[in-house]
Amino acid sequence: MKLTSKLLMISASTLLGFGSIAPAFTANAASVKTASRAYQNSKIKANYRYAKNLMIKNKTGLSGQSSSIFSKKLNPDTGATAGYSDFLLGLKGNGYKFNTKEKTLLRKNLVIKKTTPAATMANAVMAVQAMGLNARDYKPYGHKKGINLVTKLYRTSVSKQTTSAQAQVLIAISMSSKFKQPKGAKFSKASLSARLVKAQLNNHGWTYNNQQGVRDADTTSMVLTGLARGKVNTTNVKDSLLKGQKFLTGIVQPSGAFGYTFNGKTTPNANSTAEAIIALSNDFGMKKYVNNTAMKTSQTRTPLYAMLTYVNKSGSIKNAATQLYGVGQVNLAVAAYKAALKNRSVYTIN
Template identity: 70%
Template sequence: MHPSLKKLLTSVTLVLASLTFATSTSAASIKKASQSTIHRRTALTYSYAKKMITHNKSGLSGNAGPIFSKKANPETGASSGYSDFLLGLKGNGYRFTAKEKTLLKKNLVIKQNSTAASLANAVMAVQAMGLNARNYKPYGHQKGINLVSRLYRSKITNQTASAQAQVLIAISMSSKFKQPQKAKFSKTSLSTRLAKEQLNNNGWTYNDRQGTIDADTTSMVLTALVRGNSTAASVKTSIQTGQQFLAKIVQRNGAFGYVFNGKTSPNANSTAEAIIALSANPTTHKYVNSAKMTASQTTTPLYAMLTYVNKTGSIKKAATQLYGVGQVNLAIAAYKAALNNRSVYAIN
């Protein structure tokens, strides 16, 4: 066992086998998001998202660009973060119009050499909009494209951990997504691959750099590993220790953040990714808004995330509102789905 890993496992107060974070602390002592707060803040950001899709804008003020545009985004036809944005709308009950579906079809770029990450986003977006990723027909085309098969046959060897996680989530969205012949990977092999990329601190990072604290990538990988449903002992252990890593880095106020020069900057997006990961696992969704992950925690992640929702429905300090609004809505939808024993990513 690596010395740093041994030290971490020795110091962590969580019990690995039980996946329990703070059994000795009363859930009543933590500040939660009330139903009225959840309803009010969700209504604000959901309304903002609906206006964004209606106007095809990545924000409603400032220098917002188009969500879908081949000219603005020639490689993908859509702005970065669009699949989470669409999944967040879908998860909160939005019904996409024929005009909006046509907008996606007219702009989404699918090439023979599209990266695995680009194809994964396309699969998730197409499914979210109510189209068929196994028979996707671009605007004006009669012949459909099986985006799932194309994704399975794409290369993942040069993809980051976060990109690989997106791929695993995408191919796990539907029971109808079958692995084709000549696939370059399977759900099992991709799950094992991600488990092997776990760092010595039990997290993951986009650049595989040891010692890096990356809440976003760790959360994405954990969501993917749960969705991959591997029975391998190594993967199960990887999920458990990854959850411990999240518990170790949660802030006292329940938020998560990115780390730069040793300083953590809590933000809505990192917190949203963690909520999505916690919601993916039936044994951990209680830590979203009911129980503590650590004894020092005073507030739940859901409460913390909702404090970033402005009165307009936009998200404070978001790099872009497409990412901010999209991931906050997706996190809310993921938590709601978990309470009903479902997954926001399960779309047949």
């Protein structure tokens, strides 16, 4: 679920179910090809298996050039490669059980400094919580005294963070009902939501650099997920969320995929589509667009179907900058939709 993804499972017994709900934003939407149970079975199982092997081997890929997911040497400022928190959340959401060795791997490598920026802290909070550790009392390896990562995040400035980073912070602090705003906090859910509303573009989407006219599916999806998770019920936030959802559904490609737009050209890809599915899944009124209902008349396939076309037989992702990003975000999108069908969020981990 990250801007950098642009640059750079479940068993058959737990496959997704479907319903039939009329679209909210379009009239006379064309019939759309959905991802059947059989199609999901072949693609999702392979993707989840690949993700598990990455975790077991602590590798960002299973062939070709790859590096370690967790390594202080390779990533001295974080201890883990970019994309790791989404990867862990996807595994968690699809039922993976992290063992003591894997938890220790994170505890030995995760870097927490006084100068750690908010987006990096948000990743740490999500990763620690996903692995079944306590983000409010995180104990680095060899330390008896715990660190309250949530409090540390709240006391870190977000004013100079990008829009996507601010959305990421909002998602992180909204993961658990036990995550309370401390004294001395630099922001609140309400103030952070207001920042994101203020950053909304004239086209009603969002972009990482606040550039008008840009069609940025990734950042828009992240902000929509953040606003939905923040649950700030002011009129401004509600209006912003609705306008943003209309923008997102309006930029779906005929194939059902979403893409990164540069110099006016949109390149559909697995990561952008996964981000959109996560956003649609975290607002239960929008989940029908993942694999049931067309968003506009030109659409021939659902986003779920489109996303799964990028999954190779091995479970790897076509054209992924790194397999950690590709596999991780597709896996997370599947988990997000599976949770949404049960009126839950993949990000709720108490």
